[in-house]
Amino acid sequence: MLKFPKKDKIQFALLGSGYDLCNISNILLKQEFKKPIIVTHSKKFHSRDKKLMQNTERDIDIFSYSKENKIKLIEEDNINSPKLIKKLLDFGVNVIFSHACRSIIKKEFLNSFQNLVLNIHPSFLPEERGAATYSWRILNNQKFVAATIHQIDERIDSGPILFQKKKILSKKELVVPLDYDMKTTKMYESVFEDFLKKIQKNQKITTIKQNEKNSSYLPRLYTEINGAIDFDWSTDQIERFVRAFSYPYPGAFTFINKQKICILECFIEKSKIKNHPFIAGRVSKKFSDGSIRIITNNGFIRITKIRVKNEIIDPVQIIKINDVLFTPRNFLDKSRMTTISVKNMK
Structure with missing residues (x-):
């Protein structure tokens, strides 16, 4: 008491x-x-x-x-x-x-x-x-x-x-x-x-x-380090990961043509197609609303908003069909292994 x-x-x-x-x-x-x-x-x-x-x-x-x-x-x-x-x-x-x-x-x-x-x-x-x-x-x-x-x-x-x-x-x-x-x-x-x-x-x-x-x-998460997307994950796991590091955070990240991009908004497109992991992360379609479709291991994800160099834009502004979203292994390993002190977050 x-x-x-x-x-x-x-x-x-x-x-x-x-x-x-x-x-x-x-x-x-x-x-x-x-x-x-x-x-x-x-x-x-x-x-x-x-x-x-x-x-x-x-x-x-x-x-x-x-x-x-x-x-x-x-x-x-x-x-x-x-x-x-x-x-x-x-x-x-x-x-x-x-x-x-x-x-x-x-x-x-x-x-x-x-x-x-x-x-x-x-x-x-x-x-x-x-x-x-x-x-x-x-x-x-x-x-x-x-x-x-x-x-x-x-x-x-x-x-x-x-x-x-x-x-x-x-x-x-x-x-x-x-x-x-x-x-x-x-x-x-x-x-x-x-x-x-x-x-x-x-x-x-x-x-x-x-x-x-x-x-x-x-443990504490720091989006700029811990937010690395692994396209070997399932469609659902990728979608949840994107949401987990979205607003108010800068967004889960990956790379396209060596350019870092942060994904802010996406949704799952239902599909019965089972894709081979080799093709995961590849862009298969662009849409008139500015979004893109990417292939995942077990379906598709539509990406609707991304952040590039602190500017929020539509994906089609920098991404083309057949581009591949890919996160290098060193970023994925660092994401999994690192816990950063709150005082070092900038």
């Missing part, structure tokens, strides 16, 4: 970044809690997320948001810094809430706030600990969204659970990672409001230990 301070005594600090962290802050403001303190990584490390979310409704600048709402914001790359801990304690912080925080929080930090340090994670823990949740879910052909509030311990997403919810949705509702992201926001709102109801009633909150037998861990 966890006991939290009363509503008028509670001072939240929010660790992390992004739309959902700002949305959690908005919920606190709407329900007349004290203004939270926001702790985020250095501005220079926000550039990738800013670029990915540009021109979407989730494009929010946490620095501008904090200034507009007169919320104290601290830039800090070392969450476990004794100086940061002291600063937060001096501000009267007694409950920490994390989302998209880049650091693994250590024991000294946890103890400084009596272990009232929580995280909100986009899965039904203990399943899908780790990162790149939505991309992995598409790859694994899983059509649901979820959210879990859990107490943070010194490991990754493994602490006791306070609240969690899960909702099954259709493929039409969940096409690319951005769809999962937007639908998960509603789940976050729901579990966070359940949490705040307990606070407002001054009730203790029951925690449930995670069942390690059911746990799974997903």
Whole structure:
């Protein structure tokens, strides 16, 4: 059981970044809690997320948001810094809430706030600990969204659970990672409001230990390295792979005539034809709508949008019939073997 301070005594600090962290802050403001303190990584490390979310409704600048709402914001790359801990304690912080925080929080930090340090994670823990949740879910052909509030311990997403919810949705509702992201926001709102109801009633909150037998861990993915398409895969596997690295990401990639192209949109064309693997990746037809058809091991895929040198174009603009989409083995091997640190993502 966890006991939290009363509503008028509670001072939240929010660790992390992004739309959902700002949305959690908005919920606190709407329900007349004290203004939270926001702790985020250095501005220079926000550039990738800013670029990915540009021109979407989730494009929010946490620095501008904090200034507009007169919320104290601290830039800090070392969450476990004794100086940061002291600063937060001096501000009267007694409950920490994390989302998209880049650091693994250590024991000294946890103890400084009596272990009232929580995280909100986009899965039904203990399943899908780790990162790149939505991309992995598409790859694994899983059509649901979820959210879990859990107490943070010194490991990754493994602490006791306070609240969690899960909702099954259709493929039409969940096409690319951005769809999962937007639908998960509603789940976050729901579990966070359940949490705040307990606070407002001054009730203790029951925690449930995670069942390690059911746990799974997903490594971080970096599209520019991990998004290499292998045309030896089945039609369905290629189509899911393309969706997994599509919006808001730059797109799964391959090469044509030594030119790197990223595939953003495609769909499967049903066929009973079983093609020999030797011909997989070859362009068999161009269409008046700008799309192309490529041959796969067990059918066809229609490619409708690609990205070349950061420009989104129709495939027919650079691809001809009988061209072959092909990913060299060194790119495929690197894709499978590499996990890149979030700080090295540009």
